[in-house]
Amino acid sequence: MEDNGRFDEKSFSNGDVYMGMIKGILPHEKGKYTWSDGTVYEGDWEGEKMTGKGLVVWSTGAQYEGEICGGYLHGYGTLTTSAGCSYRGGWKMNAQHGIGLKKYSNSDMYEGLWKEGVLEGSGRYTWKNGNIYVGNWKNGTIHGRGIMKWVNGDTFDGFWSNGLMHGSGVYNFGDGGLYIGTWNKGLKDGKGVFYPAGSKKPSLRILHSPHDSDDNGFLLNIQKHEAPKARVKRSLSANIAVISRFKSFRQISHRTSSLKINLIRNDDSAQDCVCHDSSLSLSNDFDEDQSEASVRSTLVYEREYAQGVLIMERISECSESSRNKKQQNKFSVxxxxxxxxxxxxxxxxxxxxxxxxxxxxxxxxxxxxxxxxxxxxxxxxxxxxxxxxxxxxxxxxxxxxxxxxxxxxxxxxxxxxxxxxxxxxxxxxxxxxxxxxxxxxxxxxxxxxxxxxxxxxxxxxxxxxxxxxxxxxxxxxxxxxxxxxxxxxxxxxxxxxxxxxxxxxxxxxxxxxxxxxxxVFCTELQIHRRYDLKGSSQGRYTDNDKINCNTTLKDLDLKYEFHMDKKLRESLLKQISLDCKFLESQHIIDYSLLLGLHFRAPENMKAFVEHHESMQNLPSGDEEEHLILPKGLVLVSHEPSIVNTEPGPHIRGNTLRAYSMGDSEVDLLLPGTARLRVQLGVNMPAQATRKIEEDKVAKEVELFEVYDVVLYMGIIDILQSYNLKKKVEHSYKSLQFDPLTVSVIEPKMYDERFLKFLEEKVFPETP
Incomplete structure (x- = not known):
């Protein structure tokens, strides 16, 4: 006859006690186990392992009720701690895993995906103070696409990295203002557009593309294998549709970025929850019900930031008709x-x-x-x-x-x-x-x-x-x-x-x-401006309506001159001279210096800006101290053993020496980024000084006259020979313009003009 087990009570030498069904000498089916420290488990058993459903009450007062496998919290269950923290959702080997809802002891709440005990995937986090984030997480921090809404009414819809705004996004201010731009490690960085409160703003449309499979795509498939009564549903938000939670999570597969989740029901026995990537589309069309008679100008600020500091602001006025015209031009073929x-x-x-x-x-x-x-x-x-x-x-x-x-x-x-x-x-x-x-x-x-x-x-x-x-x-x-x-x-x-x-x-x-x-611009630092410099002036400018964040500007667009360490400047100009002599020997013309600028705003510059603004609000005479710009970028002695950032993928030269550091090899220290190796054309520190222009456009405002910059450069377009065709072109243009201002001139003159322009106009000697 088969032994179906018997009910018994058994005490152990270490003080533990078991009371319940026993098969042979092992716990079987249902039973209650009490440890000597006061911890109690009551529920299902399989052999000597707790397996099935049960209740665990620890001596600390914490308790868990739900599924257990092989002695581990595994499946679906609810954990409540003595400190008032509770979690209900999926588990894997004693760690939260899958979809779950956690209420923290400080009244914060998170509802969404977990992976081995940390927040990973899409979810909604609500802070005690009322701030809400809906979007993606990675390794316990906000990472990927998401929306943050602060209690003061501000919202940010865009990309995040390690808990900070990083990448493109849209920031809506509580007072109605709107900024569209890019962020770098939590700070505005790069070019963007600001629409003040009360102005006409572009309409934002969320486009759903279920076939997108790029890096920002997200696909979440959840399959259920138990009865409908096992489902527990909670709303993530009005903007994010429902994530379903089940007692048993057998298959959960997901990728790393999401914004909207739409529930697709099939029947009571199975359903899929699919989250498509949401791409942000900016449209400059005004409201459809707006009549032509009501079309008015919109005040728009084109701004540029460097590490959180506003360095440029340009005012432009656009009407709906001009906007539509630009939009058509943008997509013209x-x-x-x-x-x-x-x-x-x-x-x-x-x-x-x-x-x-x-x-x-x-x-x-x-x-x-x-x-x-x-x-x-x-x-x-x-x-x-x-x-x-x-x-x-x-x-x-x-x-x-x-x-x-x-x-x-x-x-x-x-x-x-x-x-x-x-x-x-x-x-x-x-x-x-x-x-x-x-x-x-x-x-x-x-x-x-x-x-x-x-x-x-x-x-x-x-x-x-x-x-x-x-x-x-x-x-x-x-x-x-x-x-x-x-x-x-x-x-x-x-x-x-x-x-x-x-x-x-x-x-x-x-x-x-x-x-x-x-x-030339392969670097982890953002290149805020690009210039193609030939040393000629005829036609070397860019129309304002053609300038965007990726435009390569020309000689007449350059509004700065760059001052650098005496030794760095000497090494740079010497190498440029050697390179130009080589090109001259090969009868090459029309080459140019491709120059990239990374504006570096130190932390103390932000404090300086705030101080400057506060002093401007004081009555006249109260400002006693002179406004002094912060010190420039920091050079430190080169120590190969601690340099953790390579200078570039194609660089093989020696580290440069700096006069200010006693003619020793130097690295560039950038707080929050890295310690960079200074080489010819790579990671070269300088101060960009604004050139004084009498005909400066009133709408364009520079907040400072001097900026700390990191320079990247190279000599490009070296495959144009001074042949018969170019000689004819030079003769023709010389009849119309000053021969020394046109780009096409004989190699020796091109070399001399190019070097003179760089030595006197771009990298002048520091007084």
Missing amino acids: KKVNKSSCLDIFQGRRSYYLKLNLQLGIRYTVGKITPVPAREVRSSDFGDRARIRMYFPRAGSKLTPPHCSINFYWKDYCPMVFRNLREMFKLDAADYMMSICGDSGLRDLSSPGKSGSIFYLSKDDRFVIKTVNKSELKVLLRMLPKYYRHVGDHENTLITKFFGLHRITLRGGKKQVRFVVMGN
Whole structure:
């Protein structure tokens, strides 16, 4: 006869007591176990383990009622502590896991997703003081897309990182004002638009895209396997739909970013809760019921912040008609020159071209990397120094099948570029992963008039640019001396080339040539302004209506001069001079200095601004002290052992020396960011001094005359030779303008003018 167990009471030598069903010598089915310290469990048993449903009451007064597995809190249950904190939801191995509601002893409350005891996923947190956050969490902190509403009526809808506003977002003030811009570690940083209270504002529409699968996407699937009565529902908010909670959570899969959750019911036995990524769409249309007669001007402030400090404000007035016109212009399609390489791949040209680039580069690097390292020879630069391969769609013995179109691939001077990559300490595997990885390439708009296609690798390390046939010939002609120049001057600012390739469609009539270069602006610091400086003045300005946060400005747009340490300036100008002499020897013109500015506002500058504003409110005569700008950026002695940030992905030169530090190698100390290694063109500290302009536009206000900045720079566009065509262009423009002001002049004069402009106008000597 089968033994179904018996009811018994058993005492143990350590003082523990069990009373309940016993099968053999082990607890069975139902029973109550009392530990010697006063902790009590009453519920289901399986063998010697607490498994099933039960109630645990600890000697401290805390208690848990719910599902248990193998002696662990596992499943669905409610925990109440003696301090007044309670949690009801999913558990996994004694840790909150899944969906749950927690009420803290200080009256805060969180309802949403947990992962192994910490807040992770989407949820709603309500503070005792009335502040509410609805959005995403990671590792216990606010992270991802979310909405914060403060008790004073302010709201922020945007992106967060480690509990701080970080990325793009929209900030609504309680008084009706609205700011659209970007934040960096909790501080406004970059350009944005402010609409004051009472002004007409853009309408905000939340667009639901269930097919989005980018980094900001979110998909939450919850499947239920028990009866409807096991469900416990609580509303997250009126804006966020319902998250359902169950006694048993068997399958929970989610990704890391959400804003809206919509409940989709199927039947009583199963349901899915799907959260689609919500992308913010800004529309400049006014209310539909507004008549044309009521259209009025809207006061808008275009602002720019640096680390929380307002450094620029421009007032602009826009009517609805002008807004609609700008919106149309924004989405207008420009006709492409039929002779441009943009026409090659037709409607899906960008997708096919990027795929072909990745296929070809992966093949080339994989083929050349196993070859033993050696010095380059003259034959490595010749016409026969090529790798050619045909990539049929179906694949071949040497090439994989692909979903692009059939194409021929040519790689120029592979051994030379392999050695150049090694000079700049680029690992072959990292190079391939950066360009050919699953993350792909990003399209960039062309900053010039060349019509070239620009791509940027996902990690921002490399720029890929299409070149025409004449530029290809210039690069191949100058490559031997370029290789020697780079080898002799490890701090060179000249564009760093890593590969030169060509794609030909089957038939041989359509060809695209492109070059892989280092990105001058590959840095964790935000580049607030970009300048392309040639030293010429004719036509070197940008129309105001074409300027946005990504615009590369020109010579006449530069409103600053940069003062830096005496030794840093000396090293910079010396290297620029050496680079220009090399370009002059190769008859190259039309090159420029690409200059990037990161405005750095120290913490004490914010205090200075607040002090300045408070002193302005005092009666005349009460302000006794002079207003003095805070000290500049901090340079410290270079200590390689503690430098935790690499200077850049393509830098191989020595750390620079500073006169102010006794001619010793220095690092740049940036509180809250890192300790950065100062090198030629990278992490160079300076003070940007505002140039005095008599015809300064009244609507544009600079709050300070001096700013601390970190500079990034490189000499770019070095593939234009002073050929017959350029000589004719110079002669023609010289009849209309001053010959010394036009961009196209002979190489020696171009070199002299370029250096003079940088020495006197951009980096003048500090008095």
